[in-house]
Amino acid sequence: MRILILNPNTTAAMTEKLVDVARAVAAPGTELIGVQPSWGVSAVQGYADGFVSAAASLDRVRALRAEGLEWDATVYAGFGDHGREGLAEVLRGPVVPIAEAAAMAACLIGHRYAVVTTTTRSVPQIRDILTVAGLADRCAGIHATGLPVLAAPEELLAAFEVQAARAIEAGANVLCLGSGAMAGWAQTASERVGVPVVDGLTAAVTFAEGLVRVGLGQASSPARTSA
Amino acid sequence: MRILILNPNTTAAMTEKLVDVARAVAAPGTELIGVQPSWGVSAVQGYADGFVSAAASLDRVRALRAEGLEWDATVYAGFGDHGREGLAEVLRGPVVPIAEAAAMAACLIGHRYAVVTTTTRSVPQIRDILTVAGLADRCAGIHATGLPVLAAPEELLAAFEVQAARAIEAGANVLCLGSGAMAGWAQTASERVGVPVVDGLTAAVTFAEGLVRVGLGQASSPARTSA
Amino acid sequence: MRILILNPNTTAAMTEKLVDVARAVAAPGTELIGVQPSWGVSAVQGYADGFVSAAASLDRVRALRAEGLEWDATVYAGFGDHGREGLAEVLRGPVVPIAEAAAMAACLIGHRYAVVTTTTRSVPQIRDILTVAGLADRCAGIHATGLPVLAAPEELLAAFEVQAARAIEAGANVLCLGSGAMAGWAQTASERVGVPVVDGLTAAVTFAEGLVRVGLGQASSPARTSA
Amino acid sequence: MRILILNPNTTAAMTEKLVDVARAVAAPGTELIGVQPSWGVSAVQGYADGFVSAAASLDRVRALRAEGLEWDATVYAGFGDHGREGLAEVLRGPVVPIAEAAAMAACLIGHRYAVVTTTTRSVPQIRDILTVAGLADRCAGIHATGLPVLAAPEELLAAFEVQAARAIEAGANVLCLGSGAMAGWAQTASERVGVPVVDGLTAAVTFAEGLVRVGLGQASSPARTSA
Amino acid sequence: MRILILNPNTTAAMTEKLVDVARAVAAPGTELIGVQPSWGVSAVQGYADGFVSAAASLDRVRALRAEGLEWDATVYAGFGDHGREGLAEVLRGPVVPIAEAAAMAACLIGHRYAVVTTTTRSVPQIRDILTVAGLADRCAGIHATGLPVLAAPEELLAAFEVQAARAIEAGANVLCLGSGAMAGWAQTASERVGVPVVDGLTAAVTFAEGLVRVGLGQASSPARTSA
Amino acid sequence: MRILILNPNTTAAMTEKLVDVARAVAAPGTELIGVQPSWGVSAVQGYADGFVSAAASLDRVRALRAEGLEWDATVYAGFGDHGREGLAEVLRGPVVPIAEAAAMAACLIGHRYAVVTTTTRSVPQIRDILTVAGLADRCAGIHATGLPVLAAPEELLAAFEVQAARAIEAGANVLCLGSGAMAGWAQTASERVGVPVVDGLTAAVTFAEGLVRVGLGQASSPARTSA
Known part of the structure; x- marks a missing residue:
């Protein structure tokens, strides 16, 4: 299985570190691909940064999809960062935020x-x-x-x-x-x-693997009412 | 006083309509300026659109600030759209979402x-x-x-x-x-x-006017703990 | 527009002060009328005082209505005082508690x-x-x-x-x-x-003005079920 | 022990009925005294009525106290009526609302x-x-x-x-x-x-008896903070 | 009326003490029967103890029922102990946990x-x-x-x-x-x-007496949906 | 790694089925051991059954421990059954209820x-x-x-x-x-x-595997206050 480790900031060194930490807990057959947005902020500090990162992260995964990359689940590696539900809309596999x-x-x-x-x-x-x-x-x-x-x-x-x-x-x-x-x-x-x-991060990697193994992807939009 | 009506989508006709509706309730001395992002989506339908709009809206108000425009309060005219707290960080006056x-x-x-x-x-x-x-x-x-x-x-x-x-x-x-x-x-x-x-929209315009009149701007970040 | 500043205690000097503070933020065309109950307590300290003030405040606004006074919105100027929903039942315009x-x-x-x-x-x-x-x-x-x-x-x-x-x-x-x-x-x-x-108080005055400008009055009783 | 059945409306026939129903479950040694306010509303229908009844009920128990009447607990017999905390302030024994x-x-x-x-x-x-x-x-x-x-x-x-x-x-x-x-x-x-x-009503009568028997009265005001 | 004081631990001396304390507040006509499980733990310290006590307490009351003992209400005398809803299923009268x-x-x-x-x-x-x-x-x-x-x-x-x-x-x-x-x-x-x-304990005894006097027993299972 | 699939009822055929279903999603290196209590109920229907099963399940895992069996995590396979926190007290690895x-x-x-x-x-x-x-x-x-x-x-x-x-x-x-x-x-x-x-069940198996891989076991009791 292939899991995308999506670092919401643009710091490639951080992405590498995240992938290193993730690798230590990933199952033997799991391939990890680390990516970060091609624009945005080098570190998310505050809400404004967070919304920019959310949009930049979306942009990045759409580009990866357009390039033909396929993967099974995404770990969204910003702690408390916005964007999860947007990523879930454009991706088919589960999106697990840290x-x-x-x-x-x-x-x-x-x-x-x-x-x-x-x-x-x-x-x-x-x-x-x-x-x-x-x-x-x-x-x-x-x-x-x-x-x-x-x-x-x-x-x-x-x-x-x-x-x-x-x-x-x-x-x-x-x-x-x-x-x-x-x-x-x-x-x-x-x-x-x-x-x-x-x-x-490590929890998210293993939960993402689990969701893929049990065959669960993102749900589509709920029905028209919410009490 | 000057209030920015910030339409989160790129449809200028929508912005115009929002300003028209807002004008009907604004106080005599209030100047309304309608703006929309220069990139993003033409209508927000779903979370992904919402995060893109949030970032594009932020980008737009930063550009306006950079151009030297000054205003007292912002009405964020996307119903249930993300971005409020980010706008609040980069603007000084109150940001009132509809x-x-x-x-x-x-x-x-x-x-x-x-x-x-x-x-x-x-x-x-x-x-x-x-x-x-x-x-x-x-x-x-x-x-x-x-x-x-x-x-x-x-x-x-x-x-x-x-x-x-x-x-x-x-x-x-x-x-x-x-x-x-x-x-x-x-x-x-x-x-x-x-x-x-x-x-x-009309409620937000009058509340924004009120906050400006009573002299309230955005608070800065809270202290280090949240129970 | 005419806004009633309703001080829930009987201290007329307090009413005057409230009106003074309110005037500083009210819009140019807004007329403020300060009133207090004709019976009750001179300062609300505790629940018992609060319920007495609520009833006395109701009595006062009913008397004003009976005298033919008309106004557009009411600011209920007791912080955390009971009575709002009762006032809302007997008045047509919005009642905004501080x-x-x-x-x-x-x-x-x-x-x-x-x-x-x-x-x-x-x-x-x-x-x-x-x-x-x-x-x-x-x-x-x-x-x-x-x-x-x-x-x-x-x-x-x-x-x-x-x-x-x-x-x-x-x-x-x-x-x-x-x-x-x-x-x-x-x-x-x-x-x-x-x-x-x-x-x-100042927030309530401007919100009351806003509700009047956008044409919102009190809702009547809800339907027969509340989940 | 003596329990006051406090009917919040002025309808004496209702008070009598409440006392009759209460008597069927009260313990042998319990004396029940039914009272209603000397002013207010004949039936509580809505919030405004409720606040008037709360004040009138307070007035009534204060009068009873002034007349020297003593009792151990009060059953406040308006379902969902305001006033409990006010009654609790002016009475020493427990106040149990129905x-x-x-x-x-x-x-x-x-x-x-x-x-x-x-x-x-x-x-x-x-x-x-x-x-x-x-x-x-x-x-x-x-x-x-x-x-x-x-x-x-x-x-x-x-x-x-x-x-x-x-x-x-x-x-x-x-x-x-x-x-x-x-x-x-x-x-x-x-x-x-x-x-x-x-x-x-019957539940309240027995709970009131219970609180008296175990020696619990109303607490005084809490300390200065409430998280 | 007869009330069972059910001590969830096996310490008979504790049961006796509970009954003594309960007796001081029970109404004249109330008979108190103290029991404890015939197996389990001598004092409940932690969840594991609590689940064992819950099962042992259930076992005990089933045995008492099988022996033909009848009683009107049960006070479950473990503070914060599990088991209430289980006891309520197998007993007809109210079960009041302390x-x-x-x-x-x-x-x-x-x-x-x-x-x-x-x-x-x-x-x-x-x-x-x-x-x-x-x-x-x-x-x-x-x-x-x-x-x-x-x-x-x-x-x-x-x-x-x-x-x-x-x-x-x-x-x-x-x-x-x-x-x-x-x-x-x-x-x-x-x-x-x-x-x-x-x-x-004393509160529970009087509330149990009250529920019996007003004729309330345990409800059966709710309908098929819970929002 | 070794995971215990703990069926809270005594029906061995059910345990076998649970293990079969679990096996389909478990990682290659994971050994699954299915067990059920040696006493209790054949199917949990209601709270009383649930508390009995909780105690019987505890009894079973204690016996397994006493026999020298070692395992890394436990999946507690009763949907909505009581007992988790008790099991967590007596076991070292994570306990994941379905x-x-x-x-x-x-x-x-x-x-x-x-x-x-x-x-x-x-x-x-x-x-x-x-x-x-x-x-x-x-x-x-x-x-x-x-x-x-x-x-x-x-x-x-x-x-x-x-x-x-x-x-x-x-x-x-x-x-x-x-x-x-x-x-x-x-x-x-x-x-x-x-x-x-x-x-x-399948979700729990993969989450349990994940917790073991990232090295998380049960926490001990919290400190002395809970707001």
């Missing part, structure tokens, strides 16, 4: 989860995405380290630890890495904070 | 409201937008006529009436026109269905 | 809002009103200064600042003045706390 | 409940009261017969049956009599509709 | 309530039970002392006081004893913490 | 989902489980065919189709097979009803 996958994995192994992200700007975006996804009920909080996405890893990890402690005190017993830039950190972070830490 | 304005006006005059929109594709989008806006509690339903945005008005109005009856039976005592393409219909529709009908 | 207007304005310009009120007794009342209004989803907290309604302004403002800091820390990026007695403070308070501060 | 008692009893014996009331005007009021009480989650619907409070019993019962069937189809497995005027009907209605039917 | 009874009593006398329990393991269980019961809306928090169920009373009471203060600060104005092991403490705890404290 | 997996898969590919189950008794149980799991927000309804679990497949499928049509009309665009007894039907049912149909 924030939703992280929240689902967290709900499967814990009671309440919290998200620890980078910048404070991301907090409302993540909150919105989880609300629309219907996954906010068991969210005990969304916390930001206050550091930029590209801060030094050790500094970011120390700040993560501080926020994690607050989240755990508030009732979370599992945490989610709240940024694609934290991909690959789950093990280290979990050892530091003493509770399981979910990496939405 | 779906939120419609729901607020409906809540101020009724007990529970329903939305009647055009295509079935729009139903989940509108639902998402109202949920994120925190305005879904008093929504008794979102109904689609099943007709395209550009159907003949009389046909659309007849279909509106059918859905309105269902909504009223389900407990709504006020309705919202669920598409920018229905702008200007409120009076006629209300006479047909026997309950007040809110046109989000 | 708590609901404040929450709506806050939602239009920010992500999550908080209310800072005077006495602790007011907290559950405001919470109830926002819940019934379907506007509690984006409320990050309701905080009381613990001071009486008639405390010295400077003392109240200092206490406001303390609670505002807590609210902002909890994720609010816009605040609402939680008492009619704070009318007129928005500018000063906003400068002190660093986020936009909404005065429900 | 709508809340009905919903609680229904939740104790069933999965989801529905309310069947008289006039359509009552539907939103009951909905509001149950929402504020935090008891709406398991409410499967609020249905009105569309008949006036004083319709002929047999006609009302037949209409009750029609609405009950709809409610049961929608998932309710227990019903609540949605009007004080239906007090005493539970047995007959239950036989007709095939599911348990709760009379909020 | 957590639900506590939350209901708390809602009848206060604005928002909090639960203070013993071990941290109980927190998510109680949360789940209150959520399913539709009683979580007015819950301001669930706090654990962190001490085992069998800690020394004075130590437990001191720890209770610490958590109570946090809960009150967070907006609760009434507390619930969050463990069957705390039965009988309400008076003492209330004096210590300054707000009413509800003992779910 | 109802939660179905709802998650449905949310990943559609907008709103509905469940179609067998007996009406199952409806409230499924509702409770989805509510506690925090997955009810996007559930458009739970429908029962009204037929017993062991009805003839063709008859059940025809009844499924009828309920599916109702669910789709109500806004669902993806359906979940609401009973372990329907395992293996997804493809056929989907062709009949025209929307994707999720089999919770």
Whole structure:
């Protein structure tokens, strides 16, 4: 099976890193293809960036389709980024966003989860995405380290630890890495904070594989009423 | 005061119509400027269109700012369209989307409201937008006529009436026109269905004027935690 | 157009102050008439006071109607006070309560809002009103200064600042003045706390004007079922 | 122990009937005192009536207190009527409203409940009261017969049956009599509709007795914050 | 009338204590029969214990029925323990669990309530039970002392006081004893913490008596749809 | 990796069928072990059966552990059955219940989902489980065919189709097979009803594999507070 890892920003080095982290958990027969938009922003910081990335990501997958590329499922690797439902409309296989996958994995192994992200700007975006996804009920909080996405890893990890402690005190017993830039950190972070830490990217890759294996694609539009 | 009427699709004739409808309710001193994106889609039908329009709308207002245009508030005239929070980040004055304005006006005059929109594709989008806006509690339903945005008005109005009856039976005592393409219909529709009908465009124009008059602009990002 | 500013307590000086603050934002052609009940309580502190004021306010507007006074919309100037739906039944034009207007304005310009009120007794009342209004989803907290309604302004403002800091820390990026007695403070308070501060009275005046301009009055009772 | 049955309307014959129905379930040692306001409305139909009754009911219990009457708990016998929290402020013993008692009893014996009331005007009021009480989650619907409070019993019962069937189809497995005027009907209605039917009045009387026996009175105001 | 006090753990001394506490509030004519499962766990600490106790409790009441014992209502005396709906299926009279009874009593006398329990393991269980019961809306928090169920009373009471203060600060104005092991403490705890404290056991006994007196038994399964 | 397929009823033939269906989607290296309790009920019909099965299932996995069996993850194959959190306490690897997996898969590919189950008794149980799991927000309804679990497949499928049509009309665009007894039907049912149909068993198997591959096990108890 072939899975597209769609990085919503234009930073190719980030795409490569995402694919590396994804490869470590993908099943033997899974081929991973990393792509990023050909225009947009180098890092999504805020809503405006997010909407641009959504449109640029759509543009990119349409171009890939036009070029004749075929794939089975898409992992949308922006944590809390907009665009999922648009991608789902233009693609046939499942589209698994990393924030939703992280929240689902967290709900499967814990009671309440919290998200620890980078910048404070991301907090409302993540909150919105989880609300629309219907996954906010068991969210005990969304916390930001206050550091930029590209801060030094050790500094970011120390700040993560501080926020994690607050989240755990508030009732979370599992945490989610709240940024694609934290991909690959789950093990280290979990050892530091003493509770399981979910990496939405790796969760999304395995859930996407699963949906393909069970034969589920995107549903079409619902009927004309929504109570 | 100067208000930008931002039509998220590229159809200039639609922009003109929106401005005409808006003018009928704007206060004497209010100048209305209608704009639409310079790229994107001619009508928003579905999520993919919506994300493209959001990005194109952002692009347009950034261009206007770069050209030195100044204005006080923005009415975002796509019913249930994405992009509001992105526009709010790049603009200083308030950004009032027509779906939120419609729901607020409906809540101020009724007990529970329903939305009647055009295509079935729009139903989940509108639902998402109202949920994120925190305005879904008093929504008794979102109904689609099943007709395209550009159907003949009389046909659309007849279909509106059918859905309105269902909504009223389900407990709504006020309705919202669920598409920018229905702008200007409120009076006629209300006479047909026997309950007040809110046109989000006209509501948004007056709310935008109000926010400017009381001196409120967009808030900056919230602090680092969201429970 | 003529708007009634209905102060739910019997303190005429308060009514005058409300009208003064309202006048600063009302449109040129808007006539404001301030009234208060002829019986009831001099300040609403608690639920019992609130229900008495609701009945007394109803009594007052019925008397005004009986005297032949006509007006287009009513601003109900008790923050979180009961009575709105009763007033809406006996009046034809829209009735805009200041708590609901404040929450709506806050939602239009920010992500999550908080209310800072005077006495602790007011907290559950405001919470109830926002819940019934379907506007509690984006409320990050309701905080009381613990001071009486008639405390010295400077003392109240200092206490406001303390609670505002807590609210902002909890994720609010816009605040609402939680008492009619704070009318007129928005500018000063906003400068002190660093986020936009909404005065429900001024918001309500402009929203009421807007509803009248777009031709919306109160809806009648909904149909026989509510799911 | 002495329990006050507080009928919120001024119809003394209704008060007598309420006391008769209540007496059939009260414990041997319980004395029941029926009262109604000395002013207000003869039947609560709509919000305006409800707020007047709330104030009039408050006035009445204050007068009774001033006259030196002592009692242990109050049953507030208007279904979905406002005023509970005000009464709770001025009385020391528990105040048990019949709508809340009905919903609680229904939740104790069933999965989801529905309310069947008289006039359509009552539907939103009951909905509001149950929402504020935090008891709406398991409410499967609020249905009105569309008949006036004083319709002929047999006609009302037949209409009750029609609405009950709809409610049961929608998932309710227990019903609540949605009007004080239906007090005493539970047995007959239950036989007709095939599911348990709760009379909020009798439930409230026994819950009030229970609260007194376990020594619980009204709490005072909460602390200064409400998240 | 005869009420079964069903202690979900196998500790007979606990059953005796529960019956003693219950007797102090039961009406004169009420006979109380205390029972516990003949197998299972000596104290419920965690979900696994809870499911075992639920099955063992079911087994016990089926055995009692098979032996020909008859009773009118059942108080299920595990705070937040699973099993209620199962017991309700096999018994004819009402089944009143102490957590639900506590939350209901708390809602009848206060604005928002909090639960203070013993071990941290109980927190998510109680949360789940209150959520399913539709009683979580007015819950301001669930706090654990962190001490085992069998800690020394004075130590437990001191720890209770610490958590109570946090809960009150967070907006609760009434507390619930969050463990069957705390039965009988309400008076003492209330004096210590300054707000009413509800003992779910005594509340449940009186509510069960009430349901029997008004003639309400368990409803059968709902119809085939649940929206 | 080794996954335990835990059938909560005692019917070994059902276990075999579940394993057969699971095998069709499991990854090449995955070993599946099917087990069922050694006591309990032959089919779970109602809550009482469910609590017995939960305890019997716990008993079974404890016995397997005592016998020295090791495995990596558990699929709990009762749709909407109680017991998950108890199993999670006594097992180290993830426990994936089929109802939660179905709802998650449905949310990943559609907008709103509905469940179609067998007996009406199952409806409230499924509702409770989805509510506690925090997955009810996007559930458009739970429908029962009204037929017993062991009805003839063709008859059940025809009844499924009828309920599916109702669910789709109500806004669902993806359906979940609401009973372990329907395992293996997804493809056929989907062709009949025209929307994707999720089999919770196959979804759960692949999600369990995914959680193991990314290294996530069960979280321990949360901290002492839950807001």
